[in-house]
Amino acid sequence: MSNIQPVFIALQANNDTLPIIEAICSDNPQAQVNEYPAMVKINCPGRMVIRRSSVEERMGRDFDLRELQINLISLAGEVDESEDEFVLFWKA
Amino acid sequence: MAADGDLKPIKKLSLKENYALLTRGLGWEPTYEKKEEIFRTIDFEGIKIHDWEKWEDPFRLTMDAYWKYQGEKERKLYAIIDAFQQNNGQFNVTDARYVQALKLFLNGIVGLEYASHRGFNILGREFPGVGPRIAAQMQAIDELRHATTQIHAISHYNRFFEGMADFPHQFDRVWYLSIPKSFFEDAVSSGPFEFIVAISFAFEYVLTNLAFMPWMSGAAFNGDMSTVSFGFSAQSDEARHMTLGIEVIKFLLEQDPDNVPLVQKWIDKWFWRGYRLLALLATMMDYMLPKRVMSWSEAWTIYYEENGGALFADLARYGIRPPKYADVTIKEKQRVSHEMWSIFYSVRNAVGFPVWLPSAEEMDWFSEKYPDTFDRYYRPRFEHWRELEEKGTPFTNMTLPQLCQVCQWPCIYTEPDDPTEFVHRETEYQGETFHFCSDGCKDIFCNEPEKYVHAWLPVHQIYQGNCFPEGADPTAPDFNPLVAALQYMGIKPGVDGGLMSQHVDASRWEQWTSRPANLHEGAITQAVRKTT
Numbered sequence: 001m002s003n004i005q006p007v008f009i010a011l012q013a014n015n016d017t018l019p020i021i022e023a024i025c026s027d028n029p030q031a032q033v034n035e036y037p038a039m040v041k042i043n044c045p046g047r048m049v050i051r052r053s054s055v056e057e058r059m060g061r062d063f064d065l066r067e068l069q070i071n072l073i074s075l076a077g078e079v080d081e082s083e084d085e086f087v088l089f090w091k092a
Numbered sequence: 093m094a095a096d097g098d099l100k101p102i103k104k105l106s107l108k109e110n111y112a113l114l115t116r117g118l119g120w121e122p123t124y125e126k127k128e129e130i131f132r133t134i135d136f137e138g139i140k141i142h143d144w145e146k147w148e149d150p151f152r153l154t155m156d157a158y159w160k161y162q163g164e165k166e167r168k169l170y171a172i173i174d175a176f177q178q179n180n181g182q183f184n185v186t187d188a189r190y191v192q193a194l195k196l197f198l199n200g201i202v203g204l205e206y207a208s209h210r211g212f213n214i215l216g217r218e219f220p221g222v223g224p225r226i227a228a229q230m231q232a233i234d235e236l237r238h239a240t241t242q243i244h245a246i247s248h249y250n251r252f253f254e255g256m257a258d259f260p261h262q263f264d265r266v267w268y269l270s271i272p273k274s275f276f277e278d279a280v281s282s283g284p285f286e287f288i289v290a291i292s293f294a295f296e297y298v299l300t301n302l303a304f305m306p307w308m309s310g311a312a313f314n315g316d317m318s319t320v321s322f323g324f325s326a327q328s329d330e331a332r333h334m335t336l337g338i339e340v341i342k343f344l345l346e347q348d349p350d351n352v353p354l355v356q357k358w359i360d361k362w363f364w365r366g367y368r369l370l371a372l373l374a375t376m377m378d379y380m381l382p383k384r385v386m387s388w389s390e391a392w393t394i395y396y397e398e399n400g401g402a403l404f405a406d407l408a409r410y411g412i413r414p415p416k417y418a419d420v421t422i423k424e425k426q427r428v429s430h431e432m433w434s435i436f437y438s439v440r441n442a443v444g445f446p447v448w449l450p451s452a453e454e455m456d457w458f459s460e461k462y463p464d465t466f467d468r469y470y471r472p473r474f475e476h477w478r479e480l481e482e483k484g485t486p487f488t489n490m491t492l493p494q495l496c497q498v499c500q501w502p503c504i505y506t507e508p509d510d511p512t513e514f515v516h517r518e519t520e521y522q523g524e525t526f527h528f529c530s531d532g533c534k535d536i537f538c539n540e541p542e543k544y545v546h547a548w549l550p551v552h553q554i555y556q557g558n559c560f561p562e563g564a565d566p567t568a569p570d571f572n573p574l575v576a577a578l579q580y581m582g583i584k585p586g587v588d589g590g591l592m593s594q595h596v597d598a599s600r601w602e603q604w605t606s607r608p609a610n611l612h613e614g615a616i617t618q619a620v621r622k623t624t
């Protein structure tokens with residue numbers, strides 16, 4: 001049974017997060033970006049992945065996914081994190 | 093050296109291996125003390141844990157990474173606070189009304205960060221599992237950071253505005269601040285499992301997005317780069333705490349089916365407690381932000397109904413249902429901020445910040461955002477009060493309100509299905525009558541009356557004469573009990589509360605900035621008239 005409950009991630013709107021947001025949009029075609037003052041909230045049905053390689057490609061440098069912590073505002077969904085991917089998902 | 097030539101370089105540990113060594117490798121089994129002597133509060137709540145090793149912390153944050161990234165967050169935050177202070181940022185916010193919301197934040201919320209720090213220290217000591225202990229200890233440090241950065245950032249405002257200088261004193265004594273204070277003390281004085289379900293899950297996971305996302309975004313929109321920066325800096329830790337919250341729930345539910353009804357009972361209780369606490373925020377969002385990002389009702393729809401809906405759909409597989417009385421919160425979302433602001437307005441001489449009536453523009457915004465309620469129930473009230481203000485006889489209420497025994501709000505809320513009728517519930521326990529603002533609060537009392545009979549209710553305490561400054565003589569001919577009670581709370585009578593248009597923050601604001609203290613109402617002093 002496929003799951004369409006939304007997960008989300010909210011990041012500070014700044015220069016550090018521009019390439020991250022771009023990477024999310026290209027890796028998750030269903031992602032929907034909402035801009036608020038100082039904040040960007042990205043919703044996605046069921047599952048959203050942040051890929052290190054995609055972020056690095058856009059940033060032009062090495063990126064440790066734990067650096068997300070610095071500009072993270074909030075998230076919804078269960079988290080699975082490894083060196084290569086940060087995944088938000090619902091199981092149901 | 094040649095002998096070393098055979099050694100292969102040590103393989104770099106993966107994130108998962110690293111985290112496993114930290115959380116599993118550093119634990120030990122006690123040999124000369126009994127386990128139940130070391131962990132004395134872990135059994136009485138009835139939660140059954142068979143295997144603490146099943147605990148997973150999804151963020152897998154090791155200590156080196158923790159300090160590295162927290163250090164980076166602090167440097168970033170302080171760069172902004174410095175810039176804010178050096179550039180007189182306090183005068184670049186929309187108007188002087190915005191600053192009043194910061195008083196509520198400093199006096200009412202910062203104390204919760206500190207209480208949370210204490211609570212997680214206790215958990216870091218009480219949990220037998222190493223994974224959750226480390227998570228709790230990191231969170232305890234985070235919460236202390238939140239309290240100190242918030243105090244530090246707002247201290248700059250304290251140099252220019254009234255009502256912020258006595259925040260720890262006020263937190264312990266002001267009548268409406270007993271609402272946040274008693275919320276956290278209720279949690280800290282429960283057992284460790286109830287505390288973590290209450291704070292990490294019901295409060296942080298389900299409810300704090302409402303506090304920090306639309307509110308902080310609103311602070312940014314009103315030009316307060318200091319507040320939005322400490323808010324987002326704290327919230328970046330919060331995202332980790334929220335993930336702990338959901339991990340806790342899954343862990344408890346997977347450990348034993350007997351845990352399910354206990355967890356459900358705590359979710360019901362703490363969702364309702366947290367929701368009532370957030371009424372303060374509903375008011376701050378709708379009434380105290382001169383420029384608004386979204387209404388409370390919209391925020392509740394997005395962050396509770398949609399995101400909370402997804403969460404509880406996911407938890408249904410464990411037999412968990414959405415919190416009891418969630419339907420009441422949805423019925424109240426069109427009313428709660430208006431009901432609260434009416435109360436603050438009518439008792440404005442006994443609160444620590446000045447209040448005002450919404451302007452014509454603001455009322456139009458409310459009509460649009462609250463189409464089913466505002467024009468019908470609240471616009472006529474505010475228009476009537478405006479007429480009274482213009483006549484020089486503004487409406488005030490000098491009677492102290494009846495408080496709810498559980499949430500400690502005045503009983504000001506209305507019936508779920510009738511916005512014109514106050515909710516008033518009561519029950520008897522050991523020959524005494526206890527009063528409640530809602531069915532939700534009444535249920536909480538009836539489940540644990542022996543706890544809630546001990547509630548320290550400010551209004552009762554004032555009437556019993558327990559809230560006067562030291563040395564006050566209630567038999568003196570000129571003794572004014574209300575003034576004495578305000579002094580006891582750390583509120584300066586005649587300075588801190590009252591109407592915004594007569595408040596010293598407003599006249600100073602106009603002198604210093606040459607801009608109106610209330611964006612919509614025009615200047616109240618010559619300082620602005622001369623320049624516009």
Ligand SMILES: [Fe+2]
Pocket residue numbers: 205208234235238326
């Ligand atoms: Fe916090």
Ligand SMILES: [Fe+2]
Pocket residue numbers: 368496497498499500501528529530533
């Ligand atoms: Fe209540």
